Amino acid sequence: MDLSGKSYKAYLERREALKKQYSPKQAEKQHKKGKLTAHERINRLFDPGTFEEIDTFVTPADQPVEFGKVERTFGDGVIVGHGKVNGRLVFAYAQDFTIMGGSLGVVHSRKIAKIQEMALKMGSPIIGIMDSGGARIQDGVASLSGYASIFHNIIQSSGIIPQISVIMGPAAGGAVYSPALTDFVFMVNHTSYMFVTGPNVVREVLNEDVTFEDLGGAEIHAIKSGVAHMIYDDEENTILALKKFLSYLPSNNVENPPFVPEDGTVQDVCEKLRDIVPDDPNKAYDVKDVIQLVVDRNSFFETAELFAPNLVTGLARLKGRTIGIVANQPKVLAGVLDIDSSTKGARFIRFCDAFNIPILTFEDVPGFLPGAEQEHRGIIRHGAKLLFAYSEATVPKITIILRKAYGGAFIVMNSKNLGGDFSFAWPTAEIAVMGPEGAVAILYRKELAESKNPAELKKELVKKYRDKIANPFIADELGYIDEVIDPAVTRKKILSALNALSNKWVKVPNRKHGNMPL
């Protein structure tokens, strides 16, 4: 085709100008910071040649009041569009730090809002890649309202389409609430930050010196605040992981999660499982060893790995079908439930429930963490979230009791009368109102006080309690669990349970929404 005609001249000039705007020199600026450009990020995310950018040539809004300079650039610092990720339609926006620091102007925000609305209409996942200095000061209140409409769109789409945020630069001020509202937040170590107020303001207001990294770096958010769910050391690994993560998720809340053929062989009967729980009930083990042996080979994708590691959450596959896993981790704090692990678990369960992902629970929990600190910070309120989330979820729910299942924690961790569909216990399970030591101390207080050799008596009583009460067989006989199973057949049992539950439907009472104890 000949594009030399007069009418094409303007078209070609604009194309040329765009090319210049995204020159290698511009890219070099990002690379020098160890960051990729917005285009490079998009290209790595989408299947080659499938990404279609829209609103490429929009320009920034006119300023109501002249204050500071606004570069007249194309696109207003954000790339939006759609394409295929591993063959499936996905919408995305990526902020471009090389253009006015990726600041969110009016047009910038409209572009994002537009792509959000499209994603919701099509029932497709949306990815936001953030690298922005924040609201564009020059655009004033208009940019703030831009944020508001972005937030509103996220909330409207919440639970309907998966929304994932990837933080690849700064996200400060109001901007942080956009990722916070989405389902999962990915961050990149050393080059991404999130905070409501930056170190400079902290210094002015509180006279406190804190670095970007310590205030809102990826590690802080992954370990301490729980804001970031997944962190990686570089951007390419982040995008690779994001693509992998997407393969577990359905496009929307009507569909079921996608199917991925199993690779390699995981035996349905695995004798190694018999060796994992140690004979000594006080010895720890890694619950992830159990998970790895039950799910499809290499299919476990842990979420929020570093936050509240006493509860393990993550997505995995069983015979190619996505399941959500919630597991107490005996290796960390004995797998006790505390505030952080309760909220982590609750949010994960609600995500699974929204997107038709069955929930598999591995239980080995000594109870809730005792102490004034936890009580005063509201372990009651936060523990209730986990309880609420489990009970409210209507997806198939299966529990495997590996070892300890004591007291309130037993109830909370998806017990049958809370709405769990199937509950299996390993022979190593201990189901009771409280642990042996506690029970003995209460029931035999007098005898222990009067005994000549209280330590010996206590040991004896503890053993008796373990043999007679803290075992799975009483619960089995009373029907509070479905079956005591050989650990080796765990995968087989779960598969047949999932099979039986594949058409599960629960009519939820009509209401606006429940009142979760937030």
Place this chain on the structure above:
Amino acid sequence: MNDKLHISRLFALSSDNRKYSFSVPLKNKIRIGKRDYTVQLKSDDKYGTYILWKNRRYPLEVVRSRQNKYEILFNDISYIFTVETPFSLQRMKVINTRKGKPGLASVKAPMPGKLLDVLVREGAPILRGEPLVILEAMKMQNEIQSPVNGTILKIHARPNTNVMKDDVLVEIKAD
């Protein structure tokens, strides 16, 4: 398939910073001097998984992998690698120069208890998530894990001693 990522070369970086470069797609031949030698990853009933190289079998096991980090037990020796792309390697340099001197991480006891075992020694390299000490608290043995990748600088923990909450157990020089 690999052109999706524009990756034509990958680097395996050992824990003491030796760099091995491989072209992508990965060949099963490695050039030593002027000759190519075939390396094969195999598995059978008698030997399990192994690498066949120059007519010799080497036992191997993937001890753990996390993101792009791999701990591999090869012929009874553990190796830790991170697999880097050309860009991530460049990025690593940028970040290392910016970071300046490596940070110190001190691992504190998360709760009062009794130390049962110290699993590391001073000077040893450590990966995030690897166990450092076993702390018995609340009648349970807890693994206290390394919060960072780095090297063990100092061990304050002694087996069979009691510790208070927030006692420093191990100091780690972060990478």
Place this chain on the structure above:
Amino acid sequence: MKIRKILIANRGEIAVRIMKTAKKMKILTVAVRTAAEPDAMYLSFADEIYDNTDDNSEIPVFLDIEKIIAIALKTGADALHPGYGFLAENAYFAQKCLDNKIIFIGPSPDAIYKMGNKTIARKLAIQNGIPLAMGSEGNIGDEEEALTVAEKIGYPVIIKAASGGGGRGMRIVRDPSEMIKMFPIARREAEKAFKDPSVFIEKYIENPKHIEFQILGDKKGNIIHLGERECSIQRKHQKLLEEAPSCALDNALRKKMGNMAVRIARAVKYYSAGTVEFLLDSDKNFYFMEMNTRIQVEHPVTELVTGIDLIEKQIRIAGGESLNLKQEDIRIKGWAIECRINAEDVQSGFAPSPGRIEKMSMPDYPCVRVDTGVREGSVIVANYDSMIAKLIISGKDRKEAITRCKMALDKVWIKGAKTTLPFFRLLVRNQNFQNGNFTTAFIEKDLDQYYYNSEYEEMLAAWLATKLFIEENLQSNSINVDFSDGKEMSPWLLNKRINQF
């Protein structure tokens, strides 16, 4: 009295080793099944198994004197072999066996007691003119006495527990200020480890060789030695590699040391197999250290160079037979090296590395003997020692034995636990080791790294890491997703789901 049935009061490779010889001698054996390892390999070598898996006691049954005696009586065993470790050197236990008319395959309780108490053993050595490192005459009561004695002997000195052994409770002291610090610690340690706080002081020999002599004696007073073993390759007093003979000894010295070994054994009317340990300094002065009144882990190297089955001799002697061997009948032929392949992590200071042995195959050559109690599927448990196998190699001389050892090490295939193999691969390549130029301080002083890997091994591991990365990230299943599958669901579910929204 002919022995008919032996209870093996032990586990692991030594249990297997004893049962093999018993089978050859057509003697029945009884093994004990424990809860800690109910499927252990040694059980499959026994004619009869006593099931003790119900025993929940925290003390291993092999340390429980009453229980072991009861098992022997219940199973009708007329003899008992204690192996090494556990109750092998417990005089009370040996007496208890005799009291119950069970033949204890080992020396007399009296010999065990006397040699077990270091103070008595030292006195006996002095009485019999055996060279000893200078030391206190008896136990030391307090710091003051310790200081005086140490001053007399000259620093450095070593504080040892009177009831100790195996390196526990030993403290090297280099000056008086250290003595004040260490003495109470040593006593406390001795108290804790052996329930006996008595300690004594000896001259500390710097960087000696550890040479030991194998002794055989019968109940009629015939005592001979079977030559020496070189056990200097040790770490924190744990032996890792032993050989027979030792390149540090010539015939004259061998004869001299051997005679001394026999003499000390005679002092306690020793019968059965035993070992007399000496330290040999760089000027070829030797000092009596202790006598071990049991079969040793490293006994196979002696068997290979003498052609004598030590377990068989133990059993025959226990049954009252004469030794039927004179000193001049003993000929040392060739060279033997034993490598202890333990489940230990040489990269973190030989820390135990327990695990399930998933694959295991051992070199099958006439020059290689493998003593093991572990097979595929066995679990190396933390309760017991970390030994997987002993690899024993023989050759016509030391050079050939080392060369063969190098080859054999590359043929050992163990998966499931980290082992000491890389350490031995390093050792057989070490110039000083090859030249026989090493002492007990060798590992700490001569080696800056405890393992060997060929220059290509790290590269191959790197290749593997890269391959895994590519498989997981660039070719993983996440690329093979069937998204359409999620859209197909039963009308039942689809209808209800849509209606709800």
